[in-house]
Structures are given as C-alpha cells and as structure tokens.
Amino acid sequence: MKIVLIITDYGSFNNFLSDLAIRLKEDGHEVSVITSETRVINIQDKFDYLAAGIKFFYVDFPRGFNPFAHYRSSKKIQKILDSIVPNIVHIHFTTGIFTTLFAGRVKYRTLGTFHGLGFPVLSGLKKQVFGAVEKFCFGRLDKIYVLNEVDYKAVKALGYKNVEKYETLGLGCDLSVFNxxxxxxxxxxxxxxxxxxxxxxxxxxxxxxxxxxxxxxxxxxxxxxxxxxxxxxxxxxxxxxxxxxxxxxxxxxxxxxxxxxxxxxxxxxxxxxxxxxxxxxxxxxxxxxxxxxxxxxxxxxxxxxxxxxxxxxxxxxxxxxxxxxxxxxxxxxxxxxxxxxxxxxxxxxxxxxxxxxxxxxxxxDRNRYVICEKSRYEQYSSIEK
CATH class of the missing domain: 3.40.50.2000 (Glycogen Phosphorylase B;)
Structure with a gap:
C-alpha cells in the first residue's frame, strides 16, 4: 500500500509522525512524506529515515492568507501526489489540510487530522475566519479526524457525518523513552x-x-x-x-x-x-x-x-x-x-x-495511536474513492 503523510514542517513530522512512518515501512508499505524543511520543533532526527526508505518531498506551507502562495503550494503538492498515485493521503494540521486542498479535492482517498480546531474556541472575527477555513477543509476531505470531544461535537453539530474522534489520547508518546x-x-x-x-x-x-x-x-x-x-x-x-x-x-x-x-x-x-x-x-x-x-x-x-x-x-x-x-x-x-x-x-x-x-x-502509549492509525489505513485502502 502507498501511503502519503502530509504535515506542515519537518520538525513536527519528526516529533509526531515518525514512529508511525517507520512502523508502516516495517510492515512493507511505501511511505512518502510531503512537508516543508522548516523545523518549528528543532530536535535531532529520531530515526534514520533515508536508511528506512522513507521518501521526502519538500514544499513550502504558507502561514499567512496569501491565496496565490497557497495555490502554488497546493498545485505542487497535488502534482507530487499524481507522481506517487497513493492509496491513502493523510494530512495533519489545519494549515497542511487547507494548503493541500486549496486547488481542489485530490483524486485519492484523503484523511485529515485537525490537532485543534479554531472555530469552537475562538470568538469574533477570528472565529469567523477560522470557521470559514475549517469548513472549506471539511468539504474536501473523505474523513475528518479530531483529537478531543469539544471539536468532535462542534463538527457533528455542523452536520458532517464523516467526522471521528481518536479513541486514543491524541498521538500519545513513546513509553520506552518517557519512562x-x-x-x-x-x-x-x-x-x-x-x-x-x-x-x-x-x-x-x-x-x-x-x-x-x-x-x-x-x-x-x-x-x-x-x-x-x-x-x-x-x-x-x-x-x-x-x-x-x-x-x-x-x-x-x-x-x-x-x-x-x-x-x-x-x-x-x-x-x-x-x-x-x-x-x-x-x-x-x-x-x-x-x-x-x-x-x-x-x-x-x-x-x-x-x-x-x-x-x-x-x-x-x-x-x-x-x-x-x-x-x-x-x-x-x-x-x-x-x-x-x-x-x-x-x-x-x-x-x-x-x-x-x-x-x-x-x-x-503512542503505540496505541500507531496501531489504530494502521487499522484505519487498512480499512480505507479497500474502499474505492
């Protein structure tokens, strides 16, 4: 199975998703990562990704609201996806999801994980802006994932039936390290x-x-x-x-x-x-x-x-x-x-x-998250887009 993980910066991939990527490779899947070279979380690599055979594609993810910048990055991402032809595309963070889907829905089964929505907790103009961006994303995803009960209820209240809350405590952590x-x-x-x-x-x-x-x-x-x-x-x-x-x-x-x-x-x-x-x-x-x-x-x-x-x-x-x-x-x-x-x-x-x-x-335990995520991929890979 070909799986593409998309996340806004390399540092966040290294910190949050690297365990999952390595486990998927060990299980024989082809894993590609689309990210920027930025290291917001600037720590040493947790694994030797090159030796593991994980493929990286670097794209800038704009942090502002310049539509031309988002469109250029979105088109570049979708061109990369077409070169891979993945079974599953899984995007993390609102910025990552918004940029990836700005130029339109992608051809492949697309999952999006929001690590914290804005519209349920903000007020005033910010609530309206984040709400518009997040609803834009919801409409272009096959599956919406959230990490907490507040976000889950807020998305359900909007009428989206394809939303699911992680059954684990977010992404967990490596208990062999945090021991x-x-x-x-x-x-x-x-x-x-x-x-x-x-x-x-x-x-x-x-x-x-x-x-x-x-x-x-x-x-x-x-x-x-x-x-x-x-x-x-x-x-x-x-x-x-x-x-x-x-x-x-x-x-x-x-x-x-x-x-x-x-x-x-x-x-x-x-x-x-x-x-x-x-x-x-x-x-x-x-x-x-x-x-x-x-x-x-x-x-x-x-x-x-x-x-x-x-x-x-x-x-x-x-x-x-x-x-x-x-x-x-x-x-x-x-x-x-x-x-x-x-x-x-x-x-x-x-x-x-x-x-x-x-x-x-x-x-x-992060392993609980990894096991659940692998199960999701196996489930959705058998469903036609």
Whole structure:
C-alpha cells in the first residue's frame, strides 16, 4: 500500500509522525512524506529515515492568507501526489489540510487530522475566519479526524457525518523513552549538579513554543513571583520562540526572565525525558490545544501537571487526581501561581498524584495511536474513492 503523510514542517513530522512512518515501512508499505524543511520543533532526527526508505518531498506551507502562495503550494503538492498515485493521503494540521486542498479535492482517498480546531474556541472575527477555513477543509476531505470531544461535537453539530474522534489520547508518546525507570538517582543527581539545581530545590518545567496562547507568559509571571519569595525553586524552559506568535510578555518581564537565576533555558531538544526526570511539577496552562503531547509526556514520566481548564488539556488532566486544572484568561494567571505555590508547600499531594498517574500510564502509549492509525489505513485502502 502507498501511503502519503502530509504535515506542515519537518520538525513536527519528526516529533509526531515518525514512529508511525517507520512502523508502516516495517510492515512493507511505501511511505512518502510531503512537508516543508522548516523545523518549528528543532530536535535531532529520531530515526534514520533515508536508511528506512522513507521518501521526502519538500514544499513550502504558507502561514499567512496569501491565496496565490497557497495555490502554488497546493498545485505542487497535488502534482507530487499524481507522481506517487497513493492509496491513502493523510494530512495533519489545519494549515497542511487547507494548503493541500486549496486547488481542489485530490483524486485519492484523503484523511485529515485537525490537532485543534479554531472555530469552537475562538470568538469574533477570528472565529469567523477560522470557521470559514475549517469548513472549506471539511468539504474536501473523505474523513475528518479530531483529537478531543469539544471539536468532535462542534463538527457533528455542523452536520458532517464523516467526522471521528481518536479513541486514543491524541498521538500519545513513546513509553520506552518517557519512562522514569530509565534514569537512576545517581544520573539525576549528576544532571541537577550540571544545571546548578540544589538537592532541596523544587523544579518546575514548561515544554513547547514560547507563545502566549500556550500559557508561556502565565508560567513566567507565576514563577517570577514565586522566586521573589523563595529562591529554592527552579524553572526549566524546554523549547523556544515562534517568530510568528508573541510570547505575551512585556519588555520588562522579558528582561526580568532573562536575569532570573532560577530560570534555566534548555532550548529545543529530543532529550525532554531527561529533564522531566528531575522535574517535580509540569506547568502548561495552554488555552489552544487539541490534545497536548507535552502534557502526555510529562504524565508518562510520572510528573503531575498544572494546566488550563481548556479543550484537550482537561481531557488528560483530572483536577485533584493527576494534577490541577485551573481557570485562566489573558489577564488572570493567579490560579497557576496558587497551585504552583501549593505543591511546593504540600508535597503529599504530589505523591498522591504520582500514584494515580502510574495507574494510567498505559493510556499514554503512542503505540496505541500507531496501531489504530494502521487499522484505519487498512480499512480505507479497500474502499474505492
């Protein structure tokens, strides 16, 4: 079977879809990837894709609304598809789906996975714009996939019967990598020493792009307030800036962050599990997610999570069970601060959360997603377009 995976940038493919692509190749399928050479998630390759025989085709995916740019890229993508003649085309992310289908429906069975729709959670003009783009995409897909219940109900309410919600927790994560048992106490002590983290320091972590809708600004503000009262706290920032989206911090807050000795800048890395192994609490109050992989990775490592009461996040984290779910708005981050402070003071909560997390660990397995995806491809390959 010939399968084409389309995703907006190479970094996202490497981080999210590489396990699936490798498994499909191992099963004897022909796998091609259409993506841009951009690495929004800039980590080392997880596999040797060339040796595995995965074919790559590079196309720019415009991030703006220039119709001519989308049309040019769409025509290029569809020309590549015609050269492959695939059984299945599976596109990820709204931008990837919109660009691919801008010039028209493709000739091959086309599946689209939206990692977080805009129209169910936005308001005003943005809701209208995203709604128009997303409905445009819905009408040109054979199958619509979403990651969470909010998006599923919203698409169903529009009358689309070809929508399905993933039965797994999004794309999950690799439990062989995100496994706390991989890291000995000696190894963790060495890493803490390397990062100048004291034996009694309490460690928070944030993973992802440094953008305001992911709650980055709220994490920084909360931590700076904590640090002003208690220098025995540290914050690991794992990720980096996105040139398109603002951090949400003022110029003065950025200066304070850069000068704060308690904040440790890790950058983008494929060794996220290493840093989570020395993390006490993961903080990710994002208000715009589909099903956040970084939260799944933290839980797989046995780390309790403070997150926002928002779509996707509140389907993974249960309040007072494996972490805290708090209300946040652009101007309100007090709940994030309060829960961070509470867990520093009362570590018994952390131990109870860890016990609950351990019971659910298999739910976070990316292999569940890979198996389900392979089953979908086998199902749809037997249906004529």
């Amino acid at each position: 706390p048992d991989n890291f000995s106490e000696t190894w963790k002590a060495s890493l803490r020493e390397e990062l100048d983290i004291g034996v009694n320091d309490f460690v928070f972590a944030y993973t992802g792009r440094f953008v305001n809708f992911k709650g980055y600004d709220k994490v920084i503000r909360s931590f700076l307030k904590l640090y002003s009262k208690n220098s025995k706290v540290k914050l690991l920032l794992i990720g980096g800036n996105d040139p398109i989206h603002p951090t949400g911090l003022t110029e003065n807050e950025t200066i304070l962050m850069n000068n704060c000795e308690g904040i440790i800048h890790i950058g983008f890395t494929k060794d996220v599990a290493s840093y989570l192994s020395i993390t006490d609490v993961f903080v990710f109050p994002s208000v715009k997610e589909g099903m956040p992989v970084c939260v799944i990775e933290a839980l797989a490592m046995g780390v309790p999570v403070i997150t926002a009461d928002s779509r996707g996040c509140n389907e993974i984290v249960q309040n007072d069970y494996n972490g805290y779910v708090v209300d946040v708005t652009d101007d309100n981050w007090s709940g994030v601060y309060e829960k961070m402070e509470q867990l520093i003071i009362n570590k018994d909560y952390i131990n109870q959360f860890k016990s609950n997390i351990q019971q659910d660990r298999n739910d976070y």
